[in-house]
Amino acid sequence: MNEPVVHIIDDDESVRKSLRWLIESVGLKVNCYASANAFVETSIDASPGCMVLDVRMPGMSGLDLQEKLNKSDLPLPVIIVTGHADVPMAIRALKSGAFDFIEKPYNDQHLLDRVQDAISHSTQSLSADAEKQEAQRRIDSLTPRERQVLQLVTEGCANKQIASQLDLSIKTVETHRANLMSKMQANSLPALIKLVMSAEE
Amino acid sequence: MILRAAIIILSAACSWYAAPALAKAGNPEAQTVRIGVLAFRGASKAHQRWDHVANYLSQQISGHQFSIDTFDLIGMDEAVRQKQIDFVLTNPGNYVRLESLFGATRITTLSNLYHGKPYTLYGAVILTRADNKDIRELPDLAGRSFMAVSENAFGGFQMAWYELHQQGIDPFHDFSRLEFNGFPQDRIVMAIKNGEVDAGTVRAETFSRMIEERRIRAEDFTILNPRTDENYPFPHSTRLYPEWAFAKLNHTDEMLAQQVAVALLTFRENTRHSIQSSTGWTIPLDYSRVHETFRVLKIGPYANTGKITLGGIWGQYHLWIIAGMLFILIIMITTAYVIRINRRLTSSQIELHDQIKVRKQAEAQLAQHTDMLEEIVEERTRELKSVNLELENDIQVRKNIEEILRSSDAALRKLYEITSGTGVSFDKKVDSLLRFGCECFHLPRAQLLKFEQGAFNVIKQCPENESHPSSTETGFCFGVPVKVREKVDGAICFIGDADIPPTLSSVDRDILQLIAQWLGGEIERIAAEEKAREHRSQLAHVSRLGTMGEMASGLAHELNQPLTAIANFTRGCIRRLQKNDPDLPAILSAMDYSVREAERAAEIIKRLRNFVSKGELSRSMTSINDTVRMVLELSANEISRYAIAVELDLDESLPEILADHIQIEQVVLNLLRNSIESIQAIAQTRTINIRTSHDSQTITVTLRDNGPGIDEHTRENLFHPFFTTKKQGMGLGLSISRSIIEAHGGQLTVSDATIPGCAFSFTLPTNNNHVEHDDE
Numbered sequence: 001m002n003e004p005v006v007h008i009i010d011d012d013e014s015v016r017k018s019l020r021w022l023i024e025s026v027g028l029k030v031n032c033y034a035s036a037n038a039f040v041e042t043s044i045d046a047s048p049g050c051m052v053l054d055v056r057m058p059g060m061s062g063l064d065l066q067e068k069l070n071k072s073d074l075p076l077p078v079i080i081v082t083g084h085a086d087v088p089m090a091i092r093a094l095k096s097g098a099f100d101f102i103e104k105p106y107n108d109q110h111l112l113d114r115v116q117d118a119i120s121h122s123t124q125s126l127s128a129d130a131e132k133q134e135a136q137r138r139i140d141s142l143t144p145r146e147r148q149v150l151q152l153v154t155e156g157c158a159n160k161q162i163a164s165q166l167d168l169s170i171k172t173v174e175t176h177r178a179n180l181m182s183k184m185q186a187n188s189l190p191a192l193i194k195l196v197m198s199a200e201e
Numbered sequence: 202m203i204l205r206a207a208i209i210i211l212s213a214a215c216s217w218y219a220a221p222a223l224a225k226a227g228n229p230e231a232q233t234v235r236i237g238v239l240a241f242r243g244a245s246k247a248h249q250r251w252d253h254v255a256n257y258l259s260q261q262i263s264g265h266q267f268s269i270d271t272f273d274l275i276g277m278d279e280a281v282r283q284k285q286i287d288f289v290l291t292n293p294g295n296y297v298r299l300e301s302l303f304g305a306t307r308i309t310t311l312s313n314l315y316h317g318k319p320y321t322l323y324g325a326v327i328l329t330r331a332d333n334k335d336i337r338e339l340p341d342l343a344g345r346s347f348m349a350v351s352e353n354a355f356g357g358f359q360m361a362w363y364e365l366h367q368q369g370i371d372p373f374h375d376f377s378r379l380e381f382n383g384f385p386q387d388r389i390v391m392a393i394k395n396g397e398v399d400a401g402t403v404r405a406e407t408f409s410r411m412i413e414e415r416r417i418r419a420e421d422f423t424i425l426n427p428r429t430d431e432n433y434p435f436p437h438s439t440r441l442y443p444e445w446a447f448a449k450l451n452h453t454d455e456m457l458a459q460q461v462a463v464a465l466l467t468f469r470e471n472t473r474h475s476i477q478s479s480t481g482w483t484i485p486l487d488y489s490r491v492h493e494t495f496r497v498l499k500i501g502p503y504a505n506t507g508k509i510t511l512g513g514i515w516g517q518y519h520l521w522i523i524a525g526m527l528f529i530l531i532i533m534i535t536t537a538y539v540i541r542i543n544r545r546l547t548s549s550q551i552e553l554h555d556q557i558k559v560r561k562q563a564e565a566q567l568a569q570h571t572d573m574l575e576e577i578v579e580e581r582t583r584e585l586k587s588v589n590l591e592l593e594n595d596i597q598v599r600k601n602i603e604e605i606l607r608s609s610d611a612a613l614r615k616l617y618e619i620t621s622g623t624g625v626s627f628d629k630k631v632d633s634l635l636r637f638g639c640e641c642f643h644l645p646r647a648q649l650l651k652f653e654q655g656a657f658n659v660i661k662q663c664p665e666n667e668s669h670p671s672s673t674e675t676g677f678c679f680g681v682p683v684k685v686r687e688k689v690d691g692a693i694c695f696i697g698d699a700d701i702p703p704t705l706s707s708v709d710r711d712i713l714q715l716i717a718q719w720l721g722g723e724i725e726r727i728a729a730e731e732k733a734r735e736h737r738s739q740l741a742h743v744s745r746l747g748t749m750g751e752m753a754s755g756l757a758h759e760l761n762q763p764l765t766a767i768a769n770f771t772r773g774c775i776r777r778l779q780k781n782d783p784d785l786p787a788i789l790s791a792m793d794y795s796v797r798e799a800e801r802a803a804e805i806i807k808r809l810r811n812f813v814s815k816g817e818l819s820r821s822m823t824s825i826n827d828t829v830r831m832v833l834e835l836s837a838n839e840i841s842r843y844a845i846a847v848e849l850d851l852d853e854s855l856p857e858i859l860a861d862h863i864q865i866e867q868v869v870l871n872l873l874r875n876s877i878e879s880i881q882a883i884a885q886t887r888t889i890n891i892r893t894s895h896d897s898q899t900i901t902v903t904l905r906d907n908g909p910g911i912d913e914h915t916r917e918n919l920f921h922p923f924f925t926t927k928k929q930g931m932g933l934g935l936s937i938s939r940s941i942i943e944a945h946g947g948q949l950t951v952s953d954a955t956i957p958g959c960a961f962s963f964t965l966p967t968n969n970n971h972v973e974h975d976d977e
Contacts, residue, residue: 018769108772
């Protein structure tokens with residue numbers, strides 16, 4: 001997986017620069033953007049990471065950007081920073097899925113902790129995604145008959161029951177079962193069931 | 202199946218050959234069914250052509266004996282009307298006529314064979330000689346001679362007529378000669394070939410048949426408006442129409458009609474090898490095209506001729522009818538006119554007699570009056586002489602009055618000059634007035650007294666160096682009270698040295714009264730202005746506090762930015778320094794940034810302090826451009842927050858003016874804040890333009906924004922106190938701004954509604970002679 005990136009979006013150049021300085025001090029990679037539009041126009045790869053937004057910016061505001069991001073499938077948690085913490089704004093941010101809401105002036109350790117939390121959250125969801133996709137890919141590679149057998153196997157049926165349900169000989173069922181185990185790259189029944197469950201999540 | 206078909210054919214064929222024998226034998230119980238056939242080539246030809254059809258039907262339908270009756274067009278109508286016939290076999294033109302008039306219904310359509318291929322449509326050909334080079338299109342036929350079969354022949358004329366009509370040619374008017382030649386049609390072709398006529402029309406088959414029989418050569422003829430159709434094997438010039446129809450009539454038995462239709466539809470198979478191989482029948486076709494042609498040509502069922510209707514008479518004779526009626530009308534009018542003139546002549550004669558009589562009487566009276574007039578003139582002359590004498594006296598008196606008036610006029614003029622002088626302080630005007638009073642009344646001294654705490658105190662006197670005021674002991678004194686709001690506020694007093702006061706004329710007294718009134722009015726006005734100024738400065742103060750409150754949160758945000766940056770830079774440095782082998786140059790650079798941010802914070806605080814510390818109000822020489830820049834600096838935070846582009850168009854040659862710069866700043870700030878608030882509503886680029894300019898008299902400052910503008914209701918109430926469109930706001934900003942600008946002798950206006958966005962302008966005079974007495 002790629003190195004995590006912290007995306008900083010703030011219209012004030014010195015705040016932007018100083019945040020980069022602070023966050024780079026703990027060895028994280030940082031990208032800066034002068035406006036929400038500049039961020040939207042840049043193509044972001046699927047690296048893990050998080051975003052630090054100023055809530056009040058000319059053009060698209062931080063909250064607008066966050067709502068826009070929710071509609072895309074970029075798994076980037078958003079930390080909103082503001083000098084104008086008022087209750088309605090905080091509620092709106094958290095409701096629309098902000099990871100956290102930090103008020104200026106803030107404690108640097110608190111900010112860095114939240115950034116780290118957000119990154120690990122993003123990493124997890126990315127790897128869960130990858131796992132799910134891989135399991136799905138393997139299931140897709142099965143033939144329709146193998147998929148029927150898989151369905152019955154995961155329901156806990158023995159080969160004999162499967163054979164009678166599908167009107168096949170036990171020998172044929174065994175062959176299908178061996179094929180699907182190897183296609184699913186599962187060496188045991190529990191491993192197989194785990195794979196199927198992760199695809200269904 | 203094949204076997205069955207074969208049997209049917211065989212048995213039908215047998216019965217067909219047996220038919221004549223049976224028919225001759227006759228069947229006494231057989232019901233006679235008569236088929237009316239249109240025979241325009243004569244009865245014998247029609248029988249020759251159609252008798253076998255009747256025989257065939259008699260054979261096929263047991264119990265019925267079919268016979269052919271031949272008719273011409275008129276005879277056919279009559280026979281149908283009298284129900285003499287049960288079926289008709291006729292051309293499409295006659296068929297649609299019978300359909301409309303008598304409800305005939307076609308049951309089959311005639312089908313012909315040409316080289317073994319059946320066709321059920323037919324058309325006509327319009328021909329001219331090939332060497333007749335002038336005729337190439339149908340319109341070329343105008344003015345030529347033309348030959349056709351007969352006016353009623355459908356294929357022999359009416360088909361061609363329709364095409365000519367479509368091209369705008371009326372065959373009955375536009376041809377030099379239109380001949381109807383009757384049958385056989387071959388003769389028409391020969392007439393064209395021989396040059397007897399320029400053009401003609403025949404059924405298309407006739408023309409093709411003659412070529413096949415080698416009686417004519419195709420290249421000798423030109424077909425006008427040539428067409429081809431895959432369903433019709435012959436070249437033709439007209440639209441194609443369905444072939445002859447075999448139709449049942451209204452009274453014909455339905456069952457019988459069905460049997461006939463079935464028999465006819467199977468006819469061709471039965472006679473495949475017979476001599477009549479060119480004839481067969483097919484399912485009835487659609488004759489609507491024939492209807493359409495008749496409708497266009499206004500013939501057949503659509504003809505309106507022959508009936509004598511009022512409309513018809515009118516159509517034919519309307520010119521004569523109108524002319525006759527006009528003639529009668531003119532005669533009636535002329536008669537009436539002559540009678541009227543006669544009557545008038547008689548009456549005017551009588552009047553004339555009366556008038557002569559009256560005139561004679563009048564002349565007699567006139568002579569009488571002339572005598573009386575002479576007497577009256579004498580009397581009037583006497584009266585005038587006495588009046589003239591009186592008038593001379595009057596003129597003398599008026600001259601005296603004028604003399605008095607002239608002197609008082611000078612005094613009043615002087616009084617007006619003193620009181621209306623601009624740029625002269627109240628004090629100086631009072632001095633001048635006192636001096637003027639002394640001169641006017643020829644007195645040495647004057648005093649202005651103020652009534653305070655029950656006593657009159659001298660507050661001014663003229664001449665000023667005169668030490669002691671009230672010298673009533675040595676001379677005399679007269680004065681008038683000065684009233685302010687109906688109350689005695691003081692008095693003006695003139696003092697003389699002599700014992701006896703001079704007698705004052707009424708004019709003098711009036712002048713004295715005027716001086717007192719003016720003084721009273723001025724004192725009242727000055728007090729009112731003082732009060733208004735106090736009120737305004739209080740309002741301005743309130744407004745300023747409000748503005749500061751609104752701006753506080755913006756300034757706090759602005760201050761937060763550098764503080765956040767400083768904290769970030771410093772913490773970053775600490776973290777790096779705690780590590781081994783820190784990158785010292787980078788840390789130094791970050792510290793440098795940190796210091797710069799601290800300076801930025803200090804700058805913000807300094808600006809805030811400047812704004813707050815301007816408490817006292819005073820007038821001084823002020824640069825309006827500087828004021829505008831100051832206001833922009835104060836609002837920089839909001840301007841950038843809402844991404845507003847500010848265009849400055851400042852006239853650098855603007856003179857400094859005497860003004861209260863705090864108040865002017867407040868006005869500009871109010872206008873700018875209004876613009877910023879209204880402009881937030883728009884999505885496109887937000888622009889505010891601030892422009893200063895001047896001429897010899899005034900400085901003009903204009904703020905223009907591209908916001909949504911101001912609606913009519915708002916515009917009317919814009920400057921009223923406590924009118925506001927904002928959620929938060931007292932509605933005092935513009936009303937205070939206007940009073941501030943007016944106190945400086947300028948005007949604050951809003952642009953008219955025709956310009957998009959909104960623009961406020963204010964003017965200030967360049968030379969402030971109009972300075973309120975702030976220094977007093």
